[in-house]
Amino acid sequence: MNTKTILIVDDEPRTRQGLKKYLETWANGNYQIFTSSNGEEAIKLMKQHKVHILITDIRMPEITGLQMLRMAKEQCIFPVIIVISAYSEFEYAQEALRLGVINYLLKPISKKALIEAVEVAIKEVEKKERAGLIEKVVDTKLVNTNIQNLSNREPIREAIDYINKHLNNDLTQKEVADYVHLNPSYFSSLFKEHMKLTFSEYVTRRRIQRAKELLMTTNLPINDIAEESGYKTAKYFIKIFRELEGMTPSAYRKNNSERVF
Incomplete structure (x- = not known):
């Protein structure tokens, strides 16, 4: 079986580990869950591993979440994206949507909201993979x-x-x-x-x-x-x-x- 991979990117260790703990309990070993503390590290990881779902904070030092998403897109890395933020500024949400984000969660994030967002993301991953399969086998x-x-x-x-x-x-x-x-x-x-x-x-x-x-x-x-x-x-x-x-x-x-x- 091809295990799906989820990457959590957040510069706050407490948030990062908390989200990972939530997801590990929910996943019960069915998903591989990675974490990164910054955008640069995340890009390197996405080059090395196929990341199916990316959960990222928007405001991070050095490389912001949105800058990281632009970099990923330029390098043809297309995970299903969930953005998390302590801010609800409209321009952030607009830019996130342009970059293909499917969900925008505001901190503090409840376990229920996180799991629901990930389950929606999984359906989107499966939809993309079915489309890719059809494209590959079509004659x-x-x-x-x-x-x-x-x-x-x-x-x-x-x-x-x-x-x-x-x-x-x-x-x-x-x-x-x-x-x-x-x-x-x-x-x-x-x-x-x-x-x-x-x-x-x-x-x-x-x-x-x-x-x-x-x-x-x-x-x-x-x-x-x-x-x-x-x-x-x-x-x-x-x-x-x-x-x-x-x-x-x-x-x-x-x-x-x-x-x-």
Whole structure:
């Protein structure tokens, strides 16, 4: 499991340790919680570790919380941000919102308010990760298939649904054509006309997309992923995967190690 990381940044030791204690009790070991006493230290830590949620004070010596957020943004570090402050000046809140802050808590912070803010932040992290996963596994050729007006071609829509539900089985064009009550030859030309891919190309690309999802979201061995994706042997699966993705399944998993569980 990929443990989520929370970073607390505050120059006041008492506040910093108090927030950490609250969160450690709530997290019960499910989250990794770091602390930093200043913005510079926090930036260094965020370069070394993937920080999912950043909780930071605004007013700190040397580098303010807002300056730190600008620096993080410039360096393409994008945690979900919660700002804490003893001040409620409007310009602070405005600037914080421009920098992508999702919550603004005023000191003294109650345990309830902190936990509620973190739970909202976790949902935002999960939303971002799902979006990132979709972006990584998407196959542009599948996206660009001509599925407009498929309501006028119900057999093709039914065929797509059938293929998607049976990716881990042996799938033949005749089997799917029979399922939608069409002659295999006519089904083949109709499918290519509307999908801009042959039947076999579509099935292969959907299987590899399924494999990419499994590689990123599970710890299943390559053999099992091959089977789940409809390939009888891992060797053949690896060959097809490399042809489409330019790398082996293992390399793909390693390159996309920020997995969603």
